[in-house]
Every structure is written in structure tokens, then in C-alpha cells.
Amino acid sequence: MASGGPRVLVVGGGIAGLGAAQRLCSHPAAPHLRVLEATARAGGRIRSERCFGGVVELGAHWIHGPSQGNPVFQLAAEFGLLGEKELSEENQLEETGGHVALPSKSCTSSGTCVSMELVTEMASLFYGLIDRTREFLNAPETPVASVGEFLKQELSRQVANWTEDEGTKKLKLAILNTFFNIECCVSGTHSMDLVALAPFGEYTVLPGLDCTLAGGYQGLTNRILASLPKDSMVFDKPVKTIHWNGSFQEAAFPGETFPVMVECEDGTRLPAHHVIVTVPLGFLKEHQDTFFKPPLPAQKAEAIKKIGFGTNNKIFLEFEEPFWEPDCQLIQVVWEDTSPLQDTALSLQDTWFKKLIGFLVLPPFESSHVLCGFIAGLESEFMETLSDEEVLLSLTQVLRRVTGNPQLPSAKSVLRSRWHSAPYTQGSYSYVAVGSTGDDLDLLAQPLPADGTGTQLQILFAGEATHRTFYSTTHGALLSGWREADRLIGLWDSQVQQPRPRLPNVTYNQSDTKMFPLLLSRSTVWLMSLPLIINGSLSEETEHLVFLAPHAVSVTRACISSGWWSWRGRNPLFQDLLGLKPHLLVLNKMDLADLTEQQKIVHHLEGKGLENIIFTNCVKDENIKQIIPKVTELIRNSYRYHRAENLEYCIMVVGVPNVGKSSLINSLRRQHLRIGKAARVGGEPGITRAVTSRIQVCERPLMFLLDTPGVLAPRIESVETGLKLALCGTVLDHLVGEETMADYLLYTLNRHGLFGYVQHYGLGSACDNIEWVLKKVAVKLGRTRKVKVLTGTGNVNVIQPDYVMAARDFLRTFRNGLLGQVMLDGSILPGHPPKRQ
Numbered sequence: 001m002a003s004g005g006p007r008v009l010v011v012g013g014g015i016a017g018l019g020a021a022q023r024l025c026s027h028p029a030a031p032h033l034r035v036l037e038a039t040a041r042a043g044g045r046i047r048s049e050r051c052f053g054g055v056v057e058l059g060a061h062w063i064h065g066p067s068q069g070n071p072v073f074q075l076a077a078e079f080g081l082l083g084e085k086e087l088s089e090e091n092q093l094e095e096t097g098g099h100v101a102l103p104s105k106s107c108t109s110s111g112t113c114v115s116m117e118l119v120t121e122m123a124s125l126f127y128g129l130i131d132r133t134r135e136f137l138n139a140p141e142t143p144v145a146s147v148g149e150f151l152k153q154e155l156s157r158q159v160a161n162w163t164e165d166e167g168t169k170k171l172k173l174a175i176l177n178t179f180f181n182i183e184c185c186v187s188g189t190h191s192m193d194l195v196a197l198a199p200f201g202e203y204t205v206l207p208g209l210d211c212t213l214a215g216g217y218q219g220l221t222n223r224i225l226a227s228l229p230k231d232s233m234v235f236d237k238p239v240k241t242i243h244w245n246g247s248f249q250e251a252a253f254p255g256e257t258f259p260v261m262v263e264c265e266d267g268t269r270l271p272a273h274h275v276i277v278t279v280p281l282g283f284l285k286e287h288q289d290t291f292f293k294p295p296l297p298a299q300k301a302e303a304i305k306k307i308g309f310g311t312n313n314k315i316f317l318e319f320e321e322p323f324w325e326p327d328c329q330l331i332q333v334v335w336e337d338t339s340p341l342q343d344t345a346l347s348l349q350d351t352w353f354k355k356l357i358g359f360l361v362l363p364p365f366e367s368s369h370v371l372c373g374f375i376a377g378l379e380s381e382f383m384e385t386l387s388d389e390e391v392l393l394s395l396t397q398v399l400r401r402v403t404g405n406p407q408l409p410s411a412k413s414v415l416r417s418r419w420h421s422a423p424y425t426q427g428s429y430s431y432v433a434v435g436s437t438g439d440d441l442d443l444l445a446q447p448l449p450a451d452g453t454g455t456q457l458q459i460l461f462a463g464e465a466t467h468r469t470f471y472s473t474t475h476g477a478l479l480s481g482w483r484e485a486d487r488l489i490g491l492w493d494s495q496v497q498q499p500r501p502r503l504p505n506v507t508y509n510q511s512d513t514k515m516f517p518l519l520l521s522r523s524t525v526w527l528m529s530l531p532l533i534i535n536g537s538l539s540e541e542t543e544h545l546v547f548l549a550p551h552a553v554s555v556t557r558a559c560i561s562s563g564w565w566s567w568r569g570r571n572p573l574f575q576d577l578l579g580l581k582p583h584l585l586v587l588n589k590m591d592l593a594d595l596t597e598q599q600k601i602v603h604h605l606e607g608k609g610l611e612n613i614i615f616t617n618c619v620k621d622e623n624i625k626q627i628i629p630k631v632t633e634l635i636r637n638s639y640r641y642h643r644a645e646n647l648e649y650c651i652m653v654v655g656v657p658n659v660g661k662s663s664l665i666n667s668l669r670r671q672h673l674r675i676g677k678a679a680r681v682g683g684e685p686g687i688t689r690a691v692t693s694r695i696q697v698c699e700r701p702l703m704f705l706l707d708t709p710g711v712l713a714p715r716i717e718s719v720e721t722g723l724k725l726a727l728c729g730t731v732l733d734h735l736v737g738e739e740t741m742a743d744y745l746l747y748t749l750n751r752h753g754l755f756g757y758v759q760h761y762g763l764g765s766a767c768d769n770i771e772w773v774l775k776k777v778a779v780k781l782g783r784t785r786k787v788k789v790l791t792g793t794g795n796v797n798v799i800q801p802d803y804v805m806a807a808r809d810f811l812r813t814f815r816n817g818l819l820g821q822v823m824l825d826g827s828i829l830p831g832h833p834p835k836r837q
Contacts (some may be wrong), residue, residue, distance in 0.1 A: 003633045005029040005030075005031055006273040006492065007258070007271065007272045008032070008033045008276065008488070009275045009276070010034070010036065011262070011277045012037065012038075012277060012278035012280075013036075013225075013387065014037075014042075014044020014278060015044060015046055015072075015220075015279040015477045016478065017037075018481070020481035020482065020485040021035050021460055021481075021485075022227055023509050024489070025227075025228055025232070027489050027492070030229075033232055035228070035232060036232065036237045036239055037237060038237065039235070040237075042225045043222075044278075044425075045428065045429070046060045047060075047417075048219070049415070052316070054366065055215065056362065057216070059419075060474050062211060062212055063076065063213070063313075064098075065206020065475070066092060066209070067093070067207045067208035070206050070208065070484070072475040075220060075223075076213060081219055081223075082211065083214060086139055090249055091209050092207065094207065096210070098203075098205035100184075100330075101330065102123055103119065103358060104328040105324070106119045106332040107402040108334045108336050109334065109336050110336060112404070114332075118171070118175065119332070122172055122176050123678075125155075126151075126176055126183075127267055130147075130183065132154075133151075133197060136197055136200070137199065141333060144193065144197060145197060146192065146193045146197055147192045147193075147195040147197050147200050148193035149194070151340070152198050152341055159173070170282065170336065171336065173338075177338040178332060178335075178357060180340045182357045182374070184310075184312075185312050185357055185374045186378040188308075188427075188431055189310040189431050189433075190310055190376065194434060195431055195434070196432075198437065202431065203470075204470060217474075222715060226772065233477045238265040239263070239265070239469060241263045241290060242261075242262050242263075242292050243260065243293045244260045244294070244458045245454050245455075250271045253271060258273060259273065260459065262275060273458075274459075274486075276481075276488075277459060280309075280426065280465070281307060281444075282425055283426055286823055292625070296446070296448075298308045298786055300443055300446065302438040306433060307440050308436070309429070309430050310428060310429070311377065311381050313376065313416060313419060315356075315372070315373040315395065315415075316370055316372050317359075317370065317371045317395060318411055319371070319412065320412060323403060324787065330358060330359070331371070331402075333356055333358045348379060348382040353375075355380065356723040359373050380420070381420040392411060429464055429471070431471070441471060443469055444461055444465060444466050444481065445462075445466035446645070446804075447460045447484075460482045460484040462481045462483065463481075475617060487734070523799050583634075584631060585605065585610050585615065587666065588660045589616075597823070614630065615662075616667075618663040618664055618666070624664075624671050625671055625672075628698050628701075631649070631651060631703070647703070649701060649703045650703075665695055668698065668705070669695070669696075671699055672697060673696065723736070723741065724824045726741050726814075727745060727824070733808070738804055739807045742773075745810065746770050749820075750766060750768060752822050754817070754818040754820040757810070761780055763776050774802070775801045776803065777806040778806035779801060781805070784798070785800060785802045833836070
């Protein structure tokens with residue numbers, strides 16, 4: 001690396017690229033950074049236009065799931081871009097299930113109104129089936145390949161039992177066809193037959209009622225852009241080719257060599273140590289063969305081809321006067337001659353407008369009234385080829401038909417998006433298509449070179465299509481940009497620190513195990529209590545600490561802390577910081593724990609001075625009802641000082657990352673308030689990124705709870721301790737190394753005599769050689785990669801097993817509890833020798 005610091009180029013100025021740039025620029029050793037944007041503006045698929053006397057969104061329209069787990073919502077709130085309603089707790093707690101709200105009015109193509117009772121009935125049927133598709137996540141097999149096929153198969157069974165007259169049956173099918181079209185818009189696809197069924201449930205819906213930004217979505221990206229150093233953004237700079245894995249020199253940097261050279265369309269050549277590619281998947285699909293030299297590895301190129309990427313467009317119609325009721329928000333259009341159970345091959349010229357789902361009524365502007373129509377798929381792409389006059393004429397005829405008013409005035413102007421025709425976008429957003437899985441999104445996100453040769457992290461990939469659970473969203477794009485920035489920062493930090501021991505070559509010393517991580521598979525989280533520090537001290541408003549360890553909660557006016565729990569991982573500063581506040585240790589996820597030695601566990605903890613211990617399972621709400629009474633008792637028996645007359649209690653959950661703090665909150669609310677979740681949960685560290693506003697968890701006594709990010713690092717006394725904590729997910733896998741973790745996992749399973757992996761992967765026998773095991777796993781999964789080998793007679797491409805993907809599957813299977821229950825530090829307990837050395 002050059003003495004002047006790393007040179008980083010970000011290709012693409014959408015929210016992923018801007019987020020990565022902002023994150024990198026905030027690092028103490030800020031790199032020499034440039035963001036190369038092909039167009040004349042920043043924002044990418046976030047595009048706000050001043051029109052009709054107001055602001056309309058040609059791209060991203062809503063913040064989906066505007067709640068504390070959504071970084072876009074958090075940024076918008078921080079920048080003051082949201083109103084009181086959008087920021088309200090009520091709005092953040094709303095559970096939509098990811099489903100579009102029902103229309104205010106539903107009209108047929110013959111001009112009649114559909115009863116809202118019938119629309120509601122069909123919506124309940126359709127979305128009930130959509131929710132059922134999530135049952136197939138991680139299933140060994142699915143009845144059909146696509147979401148569309150499953151929906152139609154189940155609808156056929158329902159239709160067979162309908163007893164209404166034929167006219168009503170046809171109307172119900174026509175309404176259902178509209179909901180199919182709505183789901184095409186949501187998924188960004190031409191047909192739900194193209195969307196894979198098995199991974200469909202992996203997409204994560206955040207709580208919160210979708211909201212808009214009154215001043216325009218682009219105000220958010222403009223604020224991020226304004227925070228970057230001057231001249232770091234370069235507009236109208238399309239990139240032609242990224243040359244990587246080389247040794248490039250430029251006259252402007254004498255004596256320096258760079259592994260990457262970015263060649264722009266205007267002939268400019270820019271050297272870099274690292275390039276973050278954030279261009280849309282649609283652009284990669286069209287240009288990947290020429291955009292990278294040498295070409296992308298075969299598996300990554302194949303993933304780009306397999307992942308779906310569709311078009312969703314908007315058409316805005318401006319009217320002098322509204323013809324709709326003042327309280328109307330969404331007008332649904334039902335084409336009576338359509339059915340999801342019938343395939344019709346009609347000319348797009350004559351039928352493209354039938355894919356419109358209806359019209360959203362925008363808030364009134366200064367002197368005009370605007371409707372926004374949504375249309376997806378091939379019909380949407382065909383619409384882009386028409387003139388404004390043709391589109392306006394067609395939609396005027398549509399509105400006259402559905403209103404039953406042949407004299408309805410035509411709209412005075414039209415504005416529409418053309419995302420498929422946009423040369424640097426070529427579509428709207430991604431979906432997991434038939435033939436692909438979430439692994440393909442992970443593969444797309446994997447940096448290059450992937451084989452570990454050459455300079456590390458030459459090309460990194462970000463963008464919504466690289467986020468496995470938030471693809472197609474702005475928050476997924478932003479998180480992906482942050483992810484790649486953090487990946488680079490992790491590399492730079494490691495280069496300026498003392499080299500750490502390589503984890504694969506560790507001698508695992510049993511006598512070194514003095515701590516007590518009851519670390520089990522993924523759901524065996526022993527949550528360890530760690531207090532949150534606010535301005536250097538515990539919050540005055542916090543009376544109680546609840547500490548979550550893979551099995552723990554602690555209490556004081558109420559501060560609850562949690563984490564994947566390893567006793568050795570317990571931060572030694574915790575007890576000092578706790579002060580006078582009582583605490584309760586909740587050992588969570590007991591469903592996956594090996595509890596045969598439960599009493600020994602309790603005795604061991606009591607010997608460490610922990611008197612209040614509860615074992616829980618937040619998934620099934622086991623023992624959750626014990627927490628509030630115990631917390632109340634501890635608070636009432638402690639000094640409350642000036643809060644003695646205050647009848648409400650405030651509790652805080654604190655801990656290392658990924659121990660189930662948010663899950664505890666949601667479980668308490670289910671048990672005591674009978675309402676839905678208020679905190680986002682996930683299977684990786686970093687889901688909660690900021691201290692939340694107070695969340696009520698009980699009515700009697702009135703008790704509120706604060707969720708927190710994993711703010712205190714665990715105490716890691718040895719490499720083995722770090723590996724145990726990594727297996728429990730307290731750090732991101734790629735920061736430790738999936739193959740390293742798989743090596744330690746294999747050692748652990750063999751040591752405990754847990755040979756479920758042999759049967760699961762059909763290995764024939766147990767083995768201590770991780771390379772052999774991962775090779776067998778890769779072959780079973782069909783995961784290979786092409787590696788270039790240098791020989792004396794030239795370069796030879798060799799097909800090898802993909803050990804990284806095999807290691808990821810090995811870890812994922814373990815964390816899903818499919819390889820058995822294991823207590824990683826069971827040897828600490830008296831009379832509990834390991835099963836096998």
C-alpha cells in the first residue's frame with residue numbers, strides 16, 4: 001500500500017455508494033477517495049423531481065419498515081426529514097407483514113364499484129397464501145419451484161369450493177389477479193412464476209407503517225453527499241472497464257504500483273488499491289463481460305445471471321380538478337376479463353395498461369391534483385417505448401372506463417419513469433429468481449480476489465442485490481455500502497496493529513478454559529449482562545439491568561442486558577459499572593441448550609456471585625412470565641432514591657452483540673400486552689444499531705424497556721474463547737474467517753462425540769481433516785469455482801471445490817441446530833469431562 005494511504009474508488013453514486021463513502025471518510029485514516037457517478041446527479045434509483053408544483057418520486061417511494069432497525073429511517077430522522085406522525089412510536093410499531101394497504105375504492109373495467117367487503121375477503125385469501133410461502137424457507141424440498149405456481153395451485157383448490165354464481169366467481173378471480181399484479185410490483189418482477197419459492201421467506205419485513213419524505217427522498221442522499229469532502233464526487237464519469245489483479249503504474253504516482261486500474265468512458269485511467277462497485281444488477285447483467293478484466297470468476301458471473309432483476313415504473317397524471325373523493329388514497333382497477341388461473345397471450349400494444357394495479361392519490365400540490373399509477377414487468381418496459389401522448393391517451397380511456405364517465409376530462413400532463421431504458425440502471429430492483437437462492441446474493445457480495453491470492457479486497461461489491469434479507473430496498477443498499485466500508489476498515493486496522501495469531505493453527509488447551517461460555521448452537525445463546533454507558537455513567541432513568549446471556553437477564557431500576565453468553569467472555573468491568581443496581585441473569589434460548597447439567601450451571605454461577613438466574617426460550621415464550629415479577633421484586637427491595645414515588649419502571653437490555661436482547665423485548669410484549677413485536681431481530685450481530693425509544697412491555701406494573709446495540713465487547717482471554725464467541729455469532733463471520741470457524745467447529749463436534757454432521761452430509765465416517773470435510777460438503781452442494789493455476793507451459797483453469805461456501809453451509813447448519821446440542825465450555829463444570837479428546 002502506498003505511504004500516502006489507500007486510494008479507493010467507489011463506482012456508483014446511489015445510496016450504497018454514498019453510504020460507503022461516508023463511512024470511509026469518517027475513519028481516522030481516511031483514504032484518498034473518489035465516487036464516480038455516470039450521470040449528472042447523485043442518488044441512483046432514489047430520484048425526486050420538482051413537478052406539478054410539488055415533489056414526486058420517480059424512484060424509491062417509501063421508507064419500508066420505518067422503525068429503529070432501519071438505518072434509512074434513522075438517518076432521515078437524524079437529518080430532520082420526517083414529520084411527527086412518521087416519528088411516532090405508534091407508526092414504528094405498526095405490523096404490515098410487508099403487504100400493501102387495501103384500496104380506498106375498487107372499480108371494475110366496466111365502471112362498477114366493487115364492494116370493499118369482497119376486496120377485503122380476497123385480500124385476506126391472497127395475503128394468507130403469501131404468508132404461507134414463508135413456510136418453505138429451509139425446507140428440504142418445495143411442492144413447486146415458484147411463488148406464482150404455489151399461489152395458483154392453492155387458489156385452484158379454493159376455487160373448487162366456491163359456491164357463488166359464475167359472475168361472482170369471475171369477479172373474485174379478477175380481484176385476485178389485481179393482487180397478483182400488486183405483488184409483481186412489490187417484487188419487481190414480470191410474473192410471480194419467476195420468483196423462487198424456497199428462498200422467498202428469507203426477505204425480512206421490518207415493523208413500521210411505510211412512510212414518505214415530504215421534501216423528497218433525494219433530500220436524504222443530498223444530505224449524505226453534503227457530508228463528504230469537497231470534490232470527492234465526480235459526476236458524468238461512466239466507467240468502461242475495471243482492470244484488476246494487476247500491477248499498474250501511473251505517472252501521477254511515481255514509484256507506486258496499484259492492483260486495480262479503472263478505465264472511464266472518456267479515456268481517463270484512475271489507479272486504486274480498492275474499488276467498491278455499487279452499480280445496479282441490471283447494468284452488471286448487460287455489461288459484466290466487458291466491465292471486468294480479467295472476467296469475473298465463473299460462479300460470480302453465474303450468480304449475476306441467475307438473480308432476478310425486473311422493472312417497476314410509475315406514471316404520474318396531473319389534473320385540474322380531482323374526480324375522486326377527498327379522503328380517497330388508492331384507487332384499485334379490476335379488469336373483469338382477467339384471472340390468475342388463465343394465461344392470455346395478447347398483444348402488449350392492446351393490453352399493456354391492464355398490468356396497472358391502480359392509482360395512488362398524492363397529497364394535493366399548490367395548484368394541481370396528481371395520481372400515480374404503478375406498473376411492473378414486460379408491460380412496464382413496453383410502456384417506456386410509447387410517447388407521452390400515447391400513454392396519456394391510453395390512461396384517459398382507462399379512467400373513463402373505470403369511472404363510467406365517458407366525458408371525464410383528460411389529464412393535462414403526464415410524467416413517468418423509464419428505469420428499464422436508463423442505460424446505467426436497466427431495471428428497478430432485484431428478486432430471488434427460480435434457479436437461484438440467497439447464496440447467490442452472498443456470492444455476488446463476495447469481494448475479489450476470492451481465492452486469497454494477490455492483494456486483498458481489490459474489488460468489493462455493494463448494492464441492494466448484495467443483501468440477502470433486504471434486497472430491493474434502500475435500507476438494504478445502505479447497509480451493503482456500510483458493510484463493504486467496514487470490510488475495508490477492518491483490513492486497514494489489521495495492518496496497523498500487531499499481527500494476530502492465525503486461528504486455523506491453534507492448539508486447543510483444555511486447562512486454559514477458566515470461563516464459562518455455555519455456548520451452544522445458533523439458538524443456544526447465554527446472554528451475558530453488560531451495562532450500557534451513557535455519557536460515562538449509567539442512565540439516571542434506568543433502575544434495573546436485565547442481562548441476557550445465552551441464558552441470562554439482570555435487573556436494576558431496570559437495565560436489561562444480553563448477549564451470546566460465554567462466562568469467559570464476560571467483560572470484567574461489568575460489575576464495577578453496575579454500581580447499586582440489582583441485576584437478573586437470563587439464560588436465553590434454552591431450547592437448543594444441553595440442559596442435562598442445569599443445576600451445575602446454576603451452582604457455578606452462584607459461586608460467581610449471581611443470585612438471580614432465569615432460563616428462557618424467547619421463541620416459545622418459556623419462563624418469560626417469571627421475568628417481570630422478579631424484576632419488580634428486585635426494584636422494590638432496592639434503594640430508589642428520588643424515584644421512590646414514581647410508579648413506572650424503566651429497564652434496559654444491554655449486552656454483547658447477537659444475544660437476543662430484541663427477542664426478549666418482543667417476547668415480554670407478547671406475554672404481558674398481547675401485541676406484536678417492537679424490536680427487529682435477526683441472526684447476525686448489529687441488528688440493533690442505536691438505543692431505542694422506550695418500549696412498553698407491561699401494564700401492571702407499568703414498565704418500559706430500552707433496547708440497545710451490543711455496546712460492550714466480550715472479554716476474550718484466548719484464541720479459543722474468540723472462536724467460541726464467533727461460533728455463537730457475536731462477530732460477523734467474515735471478520736474471523738468461515739473456514740477457520742468451520743475448522744474449530746469440526747474439532748468441537750468430534751470432541752463432544754457429536755457426529756450428526758456425518759449423516760447430514762453423507763460422509764460415511766467422522767474425520768478430523770477440515771479440508772476433506774469441506775471438500776465433501778462442497779461436492780454434495782454442487783459448489784465449485786474456477787481457479788487459474790500457473791504452470792511451466794502456461795495458465796491452466798482448474799475446477800476446485802468452493803471451500804468458503806461449504807464452510808458457510810457447515811456453520812449455518814450448526815447454528816440451525818441440525819448437528820445436535822453442545823455446551824462448548826461444559827468441561828468447566830465439575831464432573832463434566834469432554835466426551836472425546
